[in-house]
Amino acid sequence: MQNNKYTNNLKTCVDQIVGQILKSSKNKIIVATPLGLGKPNVLLNAVYNEVKNNPSLELEIHTALSLARPKPKSDLEAKFIKLFIERQFGKDYPDLEYVSDLKSNNLPKNISVNEFYFQSGAMINIEQAQRHLTSVNYTHVPRDMASRGVNALLLLIAERTVNGKKEFSLSCNPDITLDLLDALKNNPPLVVGVTHPDLPFLEGEAHVSEDLFDIILENQSNHKLFAIPKAIVSDTDFAIGFHASTLIKDNGTLQIGIGSLSDSLVYSTIIRHQKTHVYKDLANKLIISDKHKNLISKVGGMDSFKEGLFGASEMVMDGFMHLRKAGILKRTVEDKCYLRGAFFLGSSELYSWLKNLSQEDFQGIEMTRVTKINDLYGEEQKLRKQLVNARFFNTCMNMSLLGAAASDGLESGQIVSGVGGQYNFVAMAHELENGRSILMLRSTRTKNGKTSSNIVWGYGYCTIPRHLRDIVITEYGARDIRGKNDEDVIISLIQIADSRFQDELIETAKKYGKLSKTYHLDPIFKQNLPANISKAFESIKKEGLYKPFPFGSDFTDVEERIVFALKKLKNKSKLGLVIELAKSLFSRIDPTEYKEELTRMDLLQTKSFKEKAYQKLLLLMLKWS
Secondary structure, three states, rough: OOOOEEEOHHHHHHHHHHHHHHHHOEEEEEEEEOOOOHHOOOOOOOHHHHHHHOOOEEEEEEEOOOOOOOOOOOHHHHHHHHHHHHHHOOOOOOOOOHHHHHHOOOOOOOEEEEEOOOOOOOOOOOEEEOOOOOOHHHHHHHHHHHHHHOEEEEEEEEEEOOOOEEEEEEOOOOOHHHHHHHHOOOOOOOEEEEEEEEEOOOOOOEEHHHHOOOEEEEOOOOOOOOOOOOOOOOOOHHHHHHHHHHHOOOEEEEEEEOOHHHHHHHHHHHHHHHHHHHHHHHHHHHHOOHHHHHHHHHHHOOOOOOOOEEEEEEEEEHHHHHHHHOOOOOOHHHHHOEEEEEEEOOHHHHHHHHHHHHHHHHOHHHHHHHOHHHOOOOOOOOHHOOOOEEEEEEEEOEEEEEOEOOOEOOOOOOOOOOOOHHHHHHHHHHOOOEEEEEEEEOOEEEEEEEEEEEEEOOOOOOOEOOHHHHHHEEOOEEEEEOOOOOOOOHHHHHOOOOOEEEEEHHHHHHOOOOOOOOOOOOHHHOOHHHHHHHHHHHHHHHHHOOOOOOOOOOOOHHHHHHHHHHHHHHHHOHHOOOOOOOHHHOOOOOOHHHHHHHOOOOOOOOOOOHHHHHHHHHHHHHHHO
């Protein structure tokens, strides 16, 4: 098999794909490609353009999480983001052309893109993307993709040479790949692997035979891997993550996602392990309810981790790296495995760590198919023994007073992200002995200067139905609502709602006969305000803990100051922006006081009234940040 399957020529590879598929598919190429990092962008773009330029062909793309570099939403953001994007992603990063055409409403009629999970918020107003969204549990994706007649599977893969022989790994994405190939075994697709020199070679089911591939394209994908920029963690996020960390049980199992709430949870868990006295001091300031204290005693703990945790998460992200380095992720199951995942995505630091693992750490990570992570399929008794004291942490956008959660969509039916594996984990928590599903949400949101509650009476969309309600966390505490009657659930959620909205929630619940007319909220819960959260963290922050970027920043110190200024500006309403602009024009802040920031934004010397206004507005926000 000398290796007629290998090629270094992109055009040759595309010709092979198109030629072989069209022999049997009647001019229709139906491509499946992994979510997230596992997409071979260079090859996908080449196939896309081949069909785009030939209207006699058709192309269906089935995938999820089509990553795209951030786009500025204002002129000020544009001035900031250009240099950052070049540094973060490199100048030669190959953006997915079908994503660009989707967003500009230029997707050709002979091409359709079908995703089951969006990059959060990226496709909210993109009609073609919304129309072709497939709402499906992560574990059921292979089944549904197979039903579409997939005839090509395009993958980014890792390669290494051992004793003169090439070996291959699905690396970041064995998740759906293996189950899809099983589902298509009677009519196998053309499988094309594209090697990337920086993609970590990982073991488990990810380590596959060369025979899996029909074509292997080498030396065509040398761009930087897509790395997720580290997010700012607010005081609200820190409080939610802290409360969540109290519910993790030593000698347990952990599943977490990505984002600032996850960063906060991981950071607080490390503080709990390494600085237990500081951790308990913060607990005394944040935890004011006996209900929460009893829940900690029943479900979690506040001491360091002696036995450690086992990671079982569809997504392997930075948090697991930090937990391993901190000596927390150390409970092992068969074959000394301490972490099992289905795909990975995160920072450049994570990719470097995975690529340069010590032998012990390398052997302890098992990448496998998603059905072995997100459910109890196939090896139920074995998995039950492994997933002891499981804590599945997920986020939601809002929650009804009756315990139903909306995590991925709006009342309008527009999808923000996708259900992914959240429903899988919530349902599995109810199936496992001592397993718990824990949904985290910020109690409020602010848009265009207006703040509203994320705990609501009702909502016209739900991801998790009320009959699967379990543990809920806001910045004001944690409540166990599993198996409780509706009135107890309502009371529990009102206790961790923002106090500016509690009276309205109580009134509505009473109106519909779900809350006793004689109910009165205990005054201890009427102090649920952001200022009190920030006050609780004041002394801890003086010790250098709970900084906005707890695991380091992708920005320089100067850029961080600009980021906070722009964030402050972004939270203003339209009227507020007009007021701030008027203030800025009459402000007398000396530009040289912020010379570095203005130079970074190319606003030290202004050439127009518009630039002068931007300079003044930025100076005002910098002064107040």
